[in-house]
Amino acid sequence: MTNRRVLPYPADDHDHHDDFNDLGLTADLDMLARAVVDRRRILALGGAGIATLIGGSLGLTSAAARTTATCVPVIPFETAGPYPADGSAASGQTQNVLSRSGIVRSDLRTSLGTKNQAQGVPLTLKMTLVNVNSGCAPLAGYAVYAWHCTANGEYSMYSRNVVGEDYLRGVQATSKDGTLTFQTIYPGCYDGRWPHIHFEVFPTLASATSARNKIQTSQLALPESASRAVYATPGHGPSLSNLGRLSLDRDMVFRDGYAAQMASVTGTPARGYIASLTVGLAR
Template sequence: MLELGTRHDGGLANDFTLARRRRMMGLARGVTVSTLGAPAGPIARSGIVRGDIRRGFGTANGVARGVPLDIRVRLTSATSGRPLAGHAVYLWHCDRDGNYSLRSPGLENENYLRGMQATDSAGWVRFTSIFPGSHEGAWPRLHVEVYRSVAAASCPATRLHAAEIMLPADACVQAHGTAEGHPGATVMMACVTGDVRRGLVATRTMGI
């Protein structure tokens, strides 16, 4: 088993614990809990609730550089198809070199490319990010966890869903000039539009 701090897919429970242990929490650059529109719980106070995940939060000040990627995820009910409003989506991914903040050597004190948003009335969340690279030969992907609300995310047991959203080969070629890795068996694939000059947009609807 990988030790805490070496695995990249531990999710919010592990990431939150690790960032808190390294004293990286706290709102920065004048952002307030009321501005975030989130309950005043530990998750909201951490600074991780944000839409632009290219910069670090709290005491971390690193910036992830790369091809712009606008990530849009919509949550719907798997039974009725209706949008799920007010649910919290925690999303994270590696940088353009395939390294993860908090986890990869040299990035232990960075926490960029990680963030949480609450779905709007139509079930959508949106993150401003960069196109990820290939981690250890794996297909470029976005890691996602879903909670009933931002407040509920403080308790790991309330997690409703976890998934990996793969980015298609043609988009990887646009961003990096090559499509590395392989998606393996059944995967959840994003629809990617746009171009490198104006930025790419990854969209995926998830039934929960």
């Protein structure tokens, strides 16, 4: 396995939980917004504190309170499918693209070995990892391995026509605000599956070398309207007709619920698309 050069990530100097000691009412309210508010804690604030909590009479709206109000659920665990190339046994073989030099990359469109490029409508994939056990605070320094099919529904390293390619697969680490970005193409729709992108989450970039180190496996769903617009353009094989025979409610992965996995997508086939998803983890 090729050794990776993992750049040091700037961490906070210490746990800031204790920084709120003796900082007054504003800090107390902020801390209350971060955790479950119990009756004794509220009473300890006194009448003015209670009024502030209930009516916002002092006009204090903390960032933590806003985050908690919009916190996402934990993303469901899903199968990695038959083509993960993550070191696990799948499709009668064991392949591990995570051991290849250069797999830590933001642009997934080029094969590491052949330098061939996957063709299709450009897609920018933006993901934000958050901790649902801490008011959806951002998770910095985690890593995501993402992979998906080509514009006409084939998987590199497995499908016959692209078995020698390893494009549309790559790893990125989250920044301080929990975000990461991949440049790729809009995946096609093959028979029997709703348009989707696979991903695995690892606790660190250094650990993203094998499926045995992952802490979550899931899939991102793409909306029907954008998918139909993309598949109406050349180069997508039977994707449009395949999509016409599917529904999210009948898909083998998304039929039990997809609200936490449906990406927000904007754009056009001519300009390309941006897909965004906040991934909730219980850390």
